[in-house]
Amino acid sequence: MSETVLQIEHLTMQFGGVVAVYDLSMEIRQGEIIALIGPNGAGKTTAFNCVTGVYEPTNGQVIFQGETIARSHPYGKMRKIYAGSEADAYLNGSVRLSPDRITRLGIARTFQNIRLFSGMTVFENVLTAMHLRRRSNFFTAALHLNRAEEKAMQQRAAELLEVVGLTDVSGELATSLPYGKQRLLEIARALATEPKLLLLDEPAAGMNPQETEELSAFICRIKEHFNLSIFVIEHHMNLVMAISDRIYVIDFGKLIAEGTPAEIQNNPAVIEAYLGGGEE
Amino acid sequence: MAAKGKDGREKNRRGAVITWVIIALIYVGVFVAEQLLPPTSMLFTVLKKGATYALVAVSMNLLNGFTGIFSLGQAGFMLIGAYVFAIFTIPVEVRGSVYQYFDGGLVQFTLPVPVAMVLSGLAAAFFAFLIGLPVLRLKSDYLAIATLGFAEIIRAIFQWNQLGPVTNGSNMLRLFPKFNDFNITDAQGNVIVYLSTLVPFLITGLCIGLIVLLLHSGYGRALRAIRDDEIAAEAMGINLAHHKQLAFCISSFFAGVGGAMLAMYQTTVQAKSFTTAMTYEILLIVVIGGIGSVTGSVLSSFLFVACSEWWLRFLDEQQVIGDFQVPLLRNGFRLVVFSIIIMVVVLFFRRGIMGTRELPDLFRPRRKEAALK
Ligand SMILES: Nc1ncnc2c1ncn2[C@@H]1O[C@H](COP(=O)(O)OP(=O)(O)O)[C@@H](O)[C@H]1O
Ligand SMILES: [Mg+2]
Numbered sequence: 001m002s003e004t005v006l007q008i009e010h011l012t013m014q015f016g017g018v019v020a021v022y023d024l025s026m027e028i029r030q031g032e033i034i035a036l037i038g039p040n041g042a043g044k045t046t047a048f049n050c051v052t053g054v055y056e057p058t059n060g061q062v063i064f065q066g067e068t069i070a071r072s073h074p075y076g077k078m079r080k081i082y083a084g085s086e087a088d089a090y091l092n093g094s095v096r097l098s099p100d101r102i103t104r105l106g107i108a109r110t111f112q113n114i115r116l117f118s119g120m121t122v123f124e125n126v127l128t129a130m131h132l133r134r135r136s137n138f139f140t141a142a143l144h145l146n147r148a149e150e151k152a153m154q155q156r157a158a159e160l161l162e163v164v165g166l167t168d169v170s171g172e173l174a175t176s177l178p179y180g181k182q183r184l185l186e187i188a189r190a191l192a193t194e195p196k197l198l199l200l201d202e203p204a205a206g207m208n209p210q211e212t213e214e215l216s217a218f219i220c221r222i223k224e225h226f227n228l229s230i231f232v233i234e235h236h237m238n239l240v241m242a243i244s245d246r247i248y249v250i251d252f253g254k255l256i257a258e259g260t261p262a263e264i265q266n267n268p269a270v271i272e273a274y275l276g277g278g279e280e
Numbered sequence: 281m282a283a284k285g286k287d288g289r290e291k292n293r294r295g296a297v298i299t300w301v302i303i304a305l306i307y308v309g310v311f312v313a314e315q316l317l318p319p320t321s322m323l324f325t326v327l328k329k330g331a332t333y334a335l336v337a338v339s340m341n342l343l344n345g346f347t348g349i350f351s352l353g354q355a356g357f358m359l360i361g362a363y364v365f366a367i368f369t370i371p372v373e374v375r376g377s378v379y380q381y382f383d384g385g386l387v388q389f390t391l392p393v394p395v396a397m398v399l400s401g402l403a404a405a406f407f408a409f410l411i412g413l414p415v416l417r418l419k420s421d422y423l424a425i426a427t428l429g430f431a432e433i434i435r436a437i438f439q440w441n442q443l444g445p446v447t448n449g450s451n452m453l454r455l456f457p458k459f460n461d462f463n464i465t466d467a468q469g470n471v472i473v474y475l476s477t478l479v480p481f482l483i484t485g486l487c488i489g490l491i492v493l494l495l496h497s498g499y500g501r502a503l504r505a506i507r508d509d510e511i512a513a514e515a516m517g518i519n520l521a522h523h524k525q526l527a528f529c530i531s532s533f534f535a536g537v538g539g540a541m542l543a544m545y546q547t548t549v550q551a552k553s554f555t556t557a558m559t560y561e562i563l564l565i566v567v568i569g570g571i572g573s574v575t576g577s578v579l580s581s582f583l584f585v586a587c588s589e590w591w592l593r594f595l596d597e598q599q600v601i602g603d604f605q606v607p608l609l610r611n612g613f614r615l616v617v618f619s620i621i622i623m624v625v626v627l628f629f630r631r632g633i634m635g636t637r638e639l640p641d642l643f644r645p646r647r648k649e650a651a652l653k
Contacts, residue, residue: 100517109515128498128505193516
């Protein structure tokens with residue numbers, strides 16, 4: 001069995017009275033495509049935000065390639081409630097890496113509500129995401145003395161745009177693109193950070209059926225090409241069933257099922273909570 | 281289809297060439313005008329102060345327009361720059377008369393002008409570094425208030441009598457080098473070549489050139505990314521605290537150099553003149569020029585200075601045409617007109633003169649072919 005890339009243990013995220021994610025544990029291994037599905041408001045994006053350091057979890061820990069990137073535990077009474085009998089097993093000392101540190105370690109993401117750099121061209125969006133890997137110091141970069149590096153970055157940005165098929169619009173303002181292309185650009189931008197694990201939050205939202213169709217093949221292709229593991233949130237069942245190695249289903253923040261696409265399709269709890277809702 | 285440049289944009293060679301030609305013409309024009317026109321002409325006052333304000337405005341735009349940090353500390357950093365410059369350039373032999381209440385002051389040496397200017401910038405950047413750590417965590421309006429407060433505190437500290445041996449307390453610093461000292465004179469003291477306007481233009485040009493280089497580098501992109509979307513920028517691995525601190529220090533560095541230039545322009549320095557109103561003037565310049573446009577800041581600096589020092593001066597003076605006394609014109613009316621202009625700009629021309637465009641963008645070849653595609 002290949003090595004574990006991401007491990008989420010007993011993750012809970014509470015906003016005031018809302019428990020958006022409750023006691024979620026899951027695992028992603030090298031080279032896998034894992035899907036996280038569930039109705040709107042189930043807590044999927046919140047789970048992503050905990051993994052990428054945007055939120056500090058209420059409880060639980062996240063381990064990426066053997067390194068703890070987030071670990072929290074509530075104090076006092078809450079501690080017993082959340083951590084139960086394992087309260088003392090791993091909950092010693094909290095860890096909180098900032099999102100940029102986590103990205104540097106090799107987790108990149110896209111956003112459900114597209115967050116491109118609106119004042120920049122398509123090309124600059126990709127180029128900007130390479131900033132974290134630069135070797136030149138501030139002065140050589142600011143005075144443009146790092147021509148070789150800059151040139152290599154521009155070349156790679158062009159290659160990435162080629163991969164996602166946006167070469168012909170590379171000079172356009174990012175926000176002038178149609179939705180589907182903006183999503184592809186978000187993926188290209190995420191890839192520019194040289195990730196090992198790619199988190200995609202509803203990549204097919206806003207895409208037309210044909211684009212969605214192409215997206216399945218595309219996701220598998222970039223996984224092979226960049227040697228990635230992929231963690232995807234998606235509503236299009238056809239897409240999820242086609243590409244996922246395993247699927248996790250959450251409802252009201254709780255994990256209700258886990259398994260291969262075939263297992264999930266026949267799982268009564270899932271059909272009840274999600275597929276049976278008349279959505280698909 | 282037009283040829284695409286490396287950065288994916290259509291190459292704008294024409295714009296670049298025309299821009300360089302315009303810049304060269306401006307410098308030649310300034311030089312020639314200075315040799316031909318009487319040095320007391322109002323034009324040169326406007327050009328010198330305009331060049332000074334242009335640098336400070338661009339430095340403020342670097343923060344407010346390109347990094348999205350709404351800071352109002354500019355006058356404070358200019359003050360630091362102006363004082364550092366003055367303190368270290370007053371000739372030793374006249375220190376006794378300048379620091380007459382403080383036994384000639386503590387500092388008893390003189391630095392060359394270029395060194396003192398760099399030191400002015402470094403001192404301002406150092407203060408920015410110190411206050412940046414706590415202040416840059418604040419969200420926009422709190423940050424504005426905190427930086428404004430910083431500028432006020434700095435102003436008070438520099439007037440503090442205990443620091444008199446260094447800052448001369450609340451007395452003015454004077455007799456340090458001024459723009460007119462850049463003129464080349466013969467043995468009798470007659471000016472052979474006038475450089476008192478060209479030199480500030482060169483300093484401002486050099487500094488703005490450095491800022492533009494920075495903005496077009498990877499770091500400049502990172503700053504713009506922070507402006508566009510902090511969450512996305514952080515998710516792309518850009519360390520927000522580090523980059524904001526960097527922008528803050530660099531902006532303050534150039535504000536400090538601008539302060540040194542203002543000292544040379546005014547020929548005297550006194551802490552009480554670096555008021556919040558000065559920061560507002562700079563902010564106004566940035567807004568009128570276009571938040572996020574270097575060209576806009578430069579243009580509007582000269583426009584602003586020309587209006588306030590020259591073209592709109594008449595608003596402050598009573599005018600009598602024949603027997604008719606023009607109503608409203610009296611001392612202070614100019615500021616009323618200014619306030620109205622500000623409101624009009626903010627209400628109707630929110631993007632300012634240039635928006636986010638730069639000079640080369642104005643000469644971009646028509647994009648008919650691209651549209652056909
Ligand atoms: N920052 C926040 N503050 C308060 N509540 C939040 C926040 N983020 C998410 N939530 C709540 O958490 C729940 C799960 O949201 P989300 O993770 O976005 O769902 P999903 O992505 O599965 O549609 C929702 O009820 C939402 O209102
Ligand atoms: Mg969501």
